[in-house]
Amino acid sequence: MSRARLSFLDALAVGTVGLRSRRLRSVLAALGIAIGIATVVLVTSIPASSQADLDRRLSALGADLLRVDPVQSGDEVRTLPPESQAMLGRVGPVTGAAVVANTHAAVRSSDLRPQGDGAITALAVSGSLDELLRLRVADGRALDGDVEPTVVLGSDAAERLGLDRLPSAPVTIDIGGVAFTVVGVLAPSPLAVDLQSAVLMDWEDAEAWLDPDVRPTVAYVAAPVETIGELRPVLASTLSPESPGRVLVSRPSDVIAAKQASGATFAGMSVGLAGVALLVGGVGIANTLFASVLERRREIGLRRALGAQRASIRTQFMTEALCLCLAGGALGSAGGAVVTVVWATSRGWPVVIPLGVICVGIVASLVTGVLAGIAPSVRAARLAPTLALSAE
Amino acid sequence: MSVLELDDVTKTYGPDVVALDRVSLRVERGELFTIVGRSGSGKSTLMNIMGTLDAPTSGTVRFDDQDTSGLTDHETTELRARSIGFVFQSFHLDDGQTATENVMTGLLYAGVPRRRRRGLAAEALDRVGLSHRLLHRPPQLSGGERQRVAIARAIAKDPTIVLADEPTGALDSRNGELVIDLLEQLSSEGATIAVITHDATVAARSPRRVALHDGVIVGADPVRPAGPARPADLAGPADLARPAGPGAGAASSTGEQR
Numbered sequence: 001m002s003r004a005r006l007s008f009l010d011a012l013a014v015g016t017v018g019l020r021s022r023r024l025r026s027v028l029a030a031l032g033i034a035i036g037i038a039t040v041v042l043v044t045s046i047p048a049s050s051q052a053d054l055d056r057r058l059s060a061l062g063a064d065l066l067r068v069d070p071v072q073s074g075d076e077v078r079t080l081p082p083e084s085q086a087m088l089g090r091v092g093p094v095t096g097a098a099v100v101a102n103t104h105a106a107v108r109s110s111d112l113r114p115q116g117d118g119a120i121t122a123l124a125v126s127g128s129l130d131e132l133l134r135l136r137v138a139d140g141r142a143l144d145g146d147v148e149p150t151v152v153l154g155s156d157a158a159e160r161l162g163l164d165r166l167p168s169a170p171v172t173i174d175i176g177g178v179a180f181t182v183v184g185v186l187a188p189s190p191l192a193v194d195l196q197s198a199v200l201m202d203w204e205d206a207e208a209w210l211d212p213d214v215r216p217t218v219a220y221v222a223a224p225v226e227t228i229g230e231l232r233p234v235l236a237s238t239l240s241p242e243s244p245g246r247v248l249v250s251r252p253s254d255v256i257a258a259k260q261a262s263g264a265t266f267a268g269m270s271v272g273l274a275g276v277a278l279l280v281g282g283v284g285i286a287n288t289l290f291a292s293v294l295e296r297r298r299e300i301g302l303r304r305a306l307g308a309q310r311a312s313i314r315t316q317f318m319t320e321a322l323c324l325c326l327a328g329g330a331l332g333s334a335g336g337a338v339v340t341v342v343w344a345t346s347r348g349w350p351v352v353i354p355l356g357v358i359c360v361g362i363v364a365s366l367v368t369g370v371l372a373g374i375a376p377s378v379r380a381a382r383l384a385p386t387l388a389l390s391a392e
Numbered sequence: 393m394s395v396l397e398l399d400d401v402t403k404t405y406g407p408d409v410v411a412l413d414r415v416s417l418r419v420e421r422g423e424l425f426t427i428v429g430r431s432g433s434g435k436s437t438l439m440n441i442m443g444t445l446d447a448p449t450s451g452t453v454r455f456d457d458q459d460t461s462g463l464t465d466h467e468t469t470e471l472r473a474r475s476i477g478f479v480f481q482s483f484h485l486d487d488g489q490t491a492t493e494n495v496m497t498g499l500l501y502a503g504v505p506r507r508r509r510r511g512l513a514a515e516a517l518d519r520v521g522l523s524h525r526l527l528h529r530p531p532q533l534s535g536g537e538r539q540r541v542a543i544a545r546a547i548a549k550d551p552t553i554v555l556a557d558e559p560t561g562a563l564d565s566r567n568g569e570l571v572i573d574l575l576e577q578l579s580s581e582g583a584t585i586a587v588i589t590h591d592a593t594v595a596a597r598s599p600r601r602v603a604l605h606d607g608v609i610v611g612a613d614p615v616r617p618a619g620p621a622r623p624a625d626l627a628g629p630a631d632l633a634r635p636a637g638p639g640a641g642a643a644s645s646t647g648e649q650r
Contacts, residue, residue, distance in 0.1 A: 010500060021488040302484040305445060306545075307473020307501035309466060385445045389480070390436075 006312050014312075015319025018292055026324060029288040032281030033328025033368060034335060037361040039274035041336025041353065048352040049344040056350060057190070064095075065132060065191065066228060068219040068235055069248045078246065079215035080239055085127050087238055088219055093227040098127030099216035100195075103206050105176030107199055109161045120157045121198045122175045124206030124214050132220045133192045139166050140184030143202050149209050151175070152184040154196040175199065178209045191252045282368040285324050289317060289376035293383075300380055301388025310381040317380045321373025322366060329365025333358050394418045394454075395553050395584050396442055401451035403437050403607075411437040412607045414451070419553065419586055424579035426587045428595035429604035435588045436557060438604065442586065443476050443555045444468040456552060473501045477546030481558035483538045485530040491517055491541045492526045498545035516548035517541070520574055536567030543574060553584045560594055572597055 006014060019026040068088075070078035080099065081087065088097040100123050107120040129135065130142055143152055151173070158164045161173060163182060172179040180201065188196055206214045219239070223231050228251065236244035293300070300313055308316075337353050344351045396419040403412040411434045419425055419442075429435045440446035441453060444460055453460045455475065460468060477498070485494045495513035504512060517526055520540040530538050539559060546554050556575065560568030572587075572594055579585050587598065595601050603611035 006500075007506070009506065014500070017486065017488070021486075298484060299486070302478075302480075303497075303501070304469070305443065305472060305478045306498055307469055309469050309501075312501065386440045389445070389484075 006315055011315050011319045012323075014316045016323055017316075018296065018320050019323060022292070025288060026327075029285050030324050030328035030331060032284040033278065033325050033365050034281075034332035036274055036278030036281045036368075037329045037332025037365055038336035038339070039277050039332075040361050040364065041333055041357055042339055043274060044357045045336065045340040045353045046343055048354055049340060049349040052352045053344075053347070053349040063251070064222050064225045064228065065252055066221045066223065066231065066235060067250050067252055068221065068239060069250070070217065071246050071248050079217050080219055080247070082215055084216045084219050084239055088221050088235065091221075091231070091234055091238055093223040093231055094221050095224070096128050096132050096222040098125065098129040098132050098220045099203075100125050100129065100218045100220070101203070101206065101214045102217045103176065103201075103210045103214060105210050106174075107157075108174040109163075119197060120160060121194075122151075122206075122210070123195070123198045123200050124203045124210075125200050126203035126216075127220075129200075129220060132222050133189055133195070135189055135192070135195070136187040137184045138187040139164075140182070142184055143200065144183075145202050145204065147208075149175075149178055149180045149201070149205050150183045151180045151199045151201045152186055153182060154186055154198045154200070155188045156196040157199055158185040160197075173199070175201075176210045180205075180209075278364060278368055281328065282325075282372040285321055285328075285369065286372040286376060288324070289321055289373060290379070292320070293317065293376050293380045296380075297383060297388040300383050301385050301390075304383075304385035305389060313381040313383075314377040317377035318370070318373040321377070322369040325365040325369030325372065326362070329362045332365070333361050336361075393421050395421045395456060396586075397452075397454040398442065398448075399452045399454070401441060401448040401453060403434075403441060403446070404449045410607050412441070412448070415604075415607070415609055416451075417602055417609065419584060421552075421584055422579070422582050423600060424576060424585045424587070424598055426589060426595045426598035426601045427604055428589055428592065428601055430590055432606075433590075433604045434607035435590070435604055437607070439555050439557050439586075439588045442553075443478060444472055473503070474549070475552040477549065477551040477554040479539070479542050479546050479554060479556035479559050481561035483530070483542045483562070485538055485541060485545075487530045490527045490529055491522060491533070491544075494530070494541055495545045495548050498548050502549040504549065512548050513544070516544035519547065519578070520544045534567065535563045536570050539563060539567070539571050540574060543571070543578075547578060547583060553586060554578070556585060556587045558589055558591075559587060560589065560591060565593075568594065 068080065068084075070080055072078055079101075085097050085099045088094055103122045103124055105122045107122050125143070135142075137152065138155065140152070143150060153161065153163060155164070163171065163173075164185060166182065166185060171182050173182060174180075180199070182199075186195070186200075203214070221231075221235060232249040233244065235249050236247050240246040303313060303316075337358075340353055341351050398415055398417050401412055401415045402410070404410050415434075415438065427435055427438060437446070441448050444453070444455070444463075447461070455471060460471070463471065486497070489497070492510060492513045495516055496509040499509045499512055514523070514526055517523055520543050522537060522540055522544065525533060525537060525541075528537075530541070533541065539562075543554075543556075543559070546556075554575075559571050559575070563571060568591070575585050575587065576597070587594065589595055601612070602609055
């Protein structure tokens with residue numbers, strides 16, 4: 001008995017006859033789809049790899065850190081309570097606290113310079129700031145609480161002062177008229193960008209040499225990540241019981257994450273572009289198939305004479321469209337994955353290729369194949385066998 | 393017992409073109425039968441109608457005693473798949489496939505299970521004397537061999553009838569003779585074969601011939617012993633051995649044996 005429908009293997013064999021006999025054209029047609037799918041994979045995998053890198057860095061830096069700032073109002077310069085560090089340290093889940101004070105002292109590279117460098121701030125630090133912010137000394141040593149006036153330089157400040165590499169001989173800078181010996185230079189820290197343009201000194205040194213009544217302007221607190229959410233209001237009411245709104249509690253890692261999130265808008269646009277590329281690829285496939293139907297009218301006529309039902313002819317051309325698109329989808333997915341691997345590896349990112357994206361790419365290529373194949377396959381099936389057989 | 397019976401079949405294209413005019417003929421099981429006529433005489437239209445590739449404008453076509461006029465496209469396609477083998481002048485082979493694969497295509501739509509196709513194709517190629525060419529592709533074969541592959545494709549499914557449209561038209565005389573030898577041999581083995589040709593030499597080798605001119609049957613040979621003689625039945629072998637001309641007469645369009 002003849003069958004209206006071809007078996008899967010027969011459909012596959014018949015549907016790839018045209019592809020095998022017109023290889024170059026098939027490859028070019030599939031390339032259109034491949035570019036679209038590769039774009040989809042790239043615009044999702046590269047941001048995903050970048051995000052994974054960020055997550056890794058944030059994880060290394062610590063998402064367990066909160067920063068407390070007094071909310072400024074008008075000309076009044078508000079500070080945090082002098083006992084902030086101790087107050088914060090007493091809050092249940094807090095595992096570490098440190099405070100920083102802006103001494104407002106002018107910083108000059110030499111006492112011979114008439115004015116301070118306004119872009120550099122002199123900060124007094126108290127508590128385990130190094131630990132909390134994962135500060136790392138790039139050159140020299142950290143502050144050690146000695147009685148001499150000593151400072152370490154933030155990375156930007158060091159560059160500005162021309163001291164990014166410390167000379168072998170001791171070097172001093174002038175802070176508020178006092179010569180502070182530079183003992184170290186910090187490595188850049190993404191969690192504390194404002195410290196990079198500052199010189200840091202021990203709290204006691206600031207009190208001894210610059211201002212006996214120095215007051216904290218920023219506090220840092222570390223606590224287990226899962227308690228961070230509930231800790232925020234507690235910290236605010238601890239430091240400002242009467243009006244908690246006077247202090248702002250933020251998480252530095254959120255700022256970096258928000259910056260990264262703005263990149264998602266760009267990724268959205270790229271996905272739109274990928275859609276356009278897919279559409280163009282689909283039109284290319286439909287065009288190729290239409291040309292193929294015209295060229296292969298005699299073959300269609302022969303198959304009808306041999307007993308191919310209209311449905312079998314439709315299946316043949318639809319299979320051809322699907323195979324083209326699927327091959328394009330596979331090629332595009334593989335190409336996109338390879339470029340992602342190369343790109344991510346060259347930047348030291350972890351490689352992340354979301355499996356869902358590959359699935360979406362394959363499904364998108366199949367949908368494109370179906371849409372592109374409908375009209376040509378229906379046209380092929382409608383050809384009258386006698387006309388098809390007599391075609392030149 | 394007749395395999396195929398056409399009764400008063402007329403085929404027109406638009407109001408002016410009459411491709412076939414009241415053609416009646418009958419093909420008996422196991423016979424080798426030739427329809428001869430010049431280009432434009434309506435031979436191919438007749439073959440298309442006999443092969444259910446086209447439907448007549450009027451008249452009836454009965455295949456194995458079944459009237460095909462009431463069949464849907466699906467049913468006539470199934471009839472072709474199961475019961476009719478075609479051989480074309482230009483072979484219609486896929487150059488990218490081997491001889492075996494080309495023959496297997498003829499079995500694909502006949503519902504032959506995948507695992508049996510290769511064996512049946514090899515068997516058919518053996519019947520046409522091409523058992524040594526199973527894996528050759530058409531460009532590697534001579535014209536005569538290609539036509540034999542096409543014949544193997546037509547007979548592989550063991551059809552009720554083989555319709556061969558100008559099977560020697562694209563071949564030199566030697567290869568043409570070999571193909572006709574093959575068709576005779578297949579006929580002697582029991583196959584029913586209708587050959588459509590413009591070649592008088594080919595027609596002369598057929599046991600029964602019908603001459604077609606301007607869509608009308610103008611002669612049949614041999615004349616059937618039973619039934620009243622009609623003008624077309626009286627056409628002699630000498631007339632049929634050459635292409636029918638305009639003056640061949642068209643009083644009746646009947647070529648059937650009664």
